[in-house]
Amino acid sequence: xxxxxxxxTITGLTVKTLRFYQEEGVLIPxxxxxxxxxxxxxxxxxxxxxxxxQLRKLEFPLAAIAEILRECDDDNDLLAxxxxxxxxxxxxxxxxxxxxxTLDQIISAIQKTRSAMSDASLQVTEKTLEPMLIAGVRMxxxxxxxxxxxxxxxxxxxxxxxxxxxxxxxxxxxxxxDADFEACMPVRKGESTGEVQVRELPGGRCVSVLHKGPYDExxxxxxxxxxFIKEKGYETTTPCRxxxxxxxxxxxxxNPKNYLTEIQMMVRE
Amino acid sequence: xxxxxxxxTITGLTVKTLRFYQEEGVLIPxxxxxxxxxxxxxxxxxxxxxxxxQLRKLEFPLAAIAEILRECDDDNDLLAxxxxxxxxxxxxxxxxxxxxxTLDQIISAIQKTRSAMSDASLQVTEKTLEPMLIAGVRMxxxxxxxxxxxxxxxxxxxxxxxxxxxxxxxxxxxxxxDADFEACMPVRKGESTGEVQVRELPGGRCVSVLHKGPYDExxxxxxxxxxFIKEKGYETTTPCRxxxxxxxxxxxxxNPKNYLTEIQMMVRE
DNA sequence: TTGCTCCTCACGTCACGTGAGGTGGC
DNA sequence: TTGCTCCTCACGTCACGTGAGGTGGC
Numbered sequence: 001x002x003x004x005x006x007x008x009t010i011t012g013l014t015v016k017t018l019r020f021y022q023e024e025g026v027l028i029p030x031x032x033x034x035x036x037x038x039x040x041x042x043x044x045x046x047x048x049x050x051x052x053x054q055l056r057k058l059e060f061p062l063a064a065i066a067e068i069l070r071e072c073d074d075d076n077d078l079l080a081x082x083x084x085x086x087x088x089x090x091x092x093x094x095x096x097x098x099x100x101x102t103l104d105q106i107i108s109a110i111q112k113t114r115s116a117m118s119d120a121s122l123q124v125t126e127k128t129l130e131p132m133l134i135a136g137v138r139m140x141x142x143x144x145x146x147x148x149x150x151x152x153x154x155x156x157x158x159x160x161x162x163x164x165x166x167x168x169x170x171x172x173x174x175x176x177x178d179a180d181f182e183a184c185m186p187v188r189k190g191e192s193t194g195e196v197q198v199r200e201l202p203g204g205r206c207v208s209v210l211h212k213g214p215y216d217e218x219x220x221x222x223x224x225x226x227x228f229i230k231e232k233g234y235e236t237t238t239p240c241r242x243x244x245x246x247x248x249x250x251x252x253x254x255n256p257k258n259y260l261t262e263i264q265m266m267v268r269e
Numbered sequence: 270x271x272x273x274x275x276x277x278t279i280t281g282l283t284v285k286t287l288r289f290y291q292e293e294g295v296l297i298p299x300x301x302x303x304x305x306x307x308x309x310x311x312x313x314x315x316x317x318x319x320x321x322x323q324l325r326k327l328e329f330p331l332a333a334i335a336e337i338l339r340e341c342d343d344d345n346d347l348l349a350x351x352x353x354x355x356x357x358x359x360x361x362x363x364x365x366x367x368x369x370x371t372l373d374q375i376i377s378a379i380q381k382t383r384s385a386m387s388d389a390s391l392q393v394t395e396k397t398l399e400p401m402l403i404a405g406v407r408m409x410x411x412x413x414x415x416x417x418x419x420x421x422x423x424x425x426x427x428x429x430x431x432x433x434x435x436x437x438x439x440x441x442x443x444x445x446x447d448a449d450f451e452a453c454m455p456v457r458k459g460e461s462t463g464e465v466q467v468r469e470l471p472g473g474r475c476v477s478v479l480h481k482g483p484y485d486e487x488x489x490x491x492x493x494x495x496x497f498i499k500e501k502g503y504e505t506t507t508p509c510r511x512x513x514x515x516x517x518x519x520x521x522x523x524n525p526k527n528y529l530t531e532i533q534m535m536v537r538e
Numbered sequence: 539t540t541g542c543t544c545c546t547c548a549c550g551t552c553a554c555g556t557g558a559g560g561t562g563g564c
Numbered sequence: 565t566t567g568c569t570c571c572t573c574a575c576g577t578c579a580c581g582t583g584a585g586g587t588g589g590c
Binding site: 540541542543544545546547548549550551552553554555556559560561562563564 | 566567568569570571572573574575576577578579580581582583584585586587588589590
């Protein structure tokens, strides 16, 4: 016969746990001294404790364990319960994989934003863009409705997105209601499905400027950009591109004063 | 301003949850009627509720959320917390993968046992065994110590085990203390490491019998087997094999009366 | 009056852990 | 006496859910 402390050492279960198991009726001491209340366990209980510990590792609830101990004495009797347990675990696995995926995306988005912010110059610059694969939805309406397009692309290509969202603007003037634009995101790969088209966005020479602040103040940056283009005598082609380097985050909207948008106009060489 | 019921419909949080969030200080109603105690939420609270729901999905504890809401207003501020959350989730993922692995093994062991039991004939039979890859430990001592060998192999080759454990007996007589035997399991693949050797166990012609019952009654089955072999005039070779088709399970020991062991003796052709 | 929405308060969930205060035998 | 092991009892954890009993306005 072992005292509760000795039995705890043998089984690796804490004394508190052993007392609790008695209360729950899963592991009853072999005898209890009615003078002192001391619990004593005999050698046979070690095996039962092992079974309980095993089942707890598999996350069986204590009530289920109590029932199993009453009714089963062979692994074979447990098949159904084990299978339902497995299904439960598989469910949790799926769930955690999903949340980890979301976390990965949020984190990498933040990191990309950070590095982009750190080397941001607000000067008008000329550069050459590489062609890139994009997934996009062509839309008509208000520019502010672009977010719906981003959500649509996000839902379909979640894992394959590899850069910040962009709006391609096909009008050559500002339109309030019937604007013609495309909500798109760079992707690593993917197939067109329904409204979302996957295609290569051509590269080329462009003039760009970083706009810092809320979207409705973009006009100022367009002015600087167009002034520069006129001075140089360049000829532009549509679509014009707005790259949302830092906009509302996935969790917080953030302060629009800190939004960062790159406006790119393609020019003929 | 929305009543708690309306706000619940908008945000997808239950009324009970909203009241609880107030108590915890994470989402305070915009005003509370001091006559009726009715809570009212304005449109700005919708955004906060969204943030809370998002963070809860990522399994942030409420206390952490309360702090985040007090101190952050940009995803960027959250990077460190998100990363530690990701580490936590990754941990749980690992854990669940492991338990799922264990469950898979237990379940497939039970299923194999079942099918083996269902077509078990207790007659002495002759058959041809295919060669198989095994991982085993050669041991000296009592046959009953074989279990330690199985555990050793199990720890090292867990995932690659593809059949029931076997004992190879190199003695030609029963030895109580200084027996020479090998605890081994069929594996799909693997490399020898330390005491555990991986090698091919040759196939060939054999005479076998199924023994039902506790191990210490194997003598009876050996008797039948050897009688048969003598009658036929066969010549046997070592090692003799005991295949533990059904023995103690991974959870319950089960009743030894139902143990099923196949005894195989290889014969020269 | 009935039905509806809202309220508070107390308790339950799950598997223990914490901590206070006390006992019995060496 | 001190130190050790054991005991009981009450409360805490975490994010809510359940349910009883009641209110106020249409």
